Amino acid sequence: MTTQQLQQRIEKLQAQLAALGPIHPGSLSQQYNVCGNPTCRCKDPKRPRKHGPYYQLSYTWRGRSTTRFVRPHEVAALRAKLAAYKRLRQLTTAWVDAAIALQQLERKAAQRAS
Numbered sequence: 001m002t003t004q005q006l007q008q009r010i011e012k013l014q015a016q017l018a019a020l021g022p023i024h025p026g027s028l029s030q031q032y033n034v035c036g037n038p039t040c041r042c043k044d045p046k047r048p049r050k051h052g053p054y055y056q057l058s059y060t061w062r063g064r065s066t067t068r069f070v071r072p073h074e075v076a077a078l079r080a081k082l083a084a085y086k087r088l089r090q091l092t093t094a095w096v097d098a099a100i101a102l103q104q105l106e107r108k109a110a111q112r113a114s
């Protein structure tokens with residue numbers, strides 16, 4: 001890629017980053033549980049049907065791991081934030097890739113000029 005192409009790529013990445021919207025790190029998992037009631041459907045000997053799904057959000061930030069339950073009505077909005085966070089990381093990585101490539105091109109150009 002040329003210097004100009006890399007600069008255009010970076011500008012596009014910056015615009016995509018600015019348009020991201022709400023973010024949150026982590027991943028969602030589903031859990032199914034059994035309760036303490038011995039006659040409950042979750043203890044049915046033939047066809048046990050566990051309770052759930054219960055949604056759990058897990059993430060590590062600044063070296064601290066957090067896991068918490070997520071209410072069903074929060075799941076959709078949270079999924080969107082998790083997807084946006086993944087996109088943020090992809091865009092940031094692509095920007096750094098382009099920045100390193102640009103620096104190398106600029107260094108070569110400076111060496112040719114001297």
Ligand SMILES: [Zn+2]
Pocket residue numbers: 034035036037040041042043051
């Ligand atoms: Zn039960």
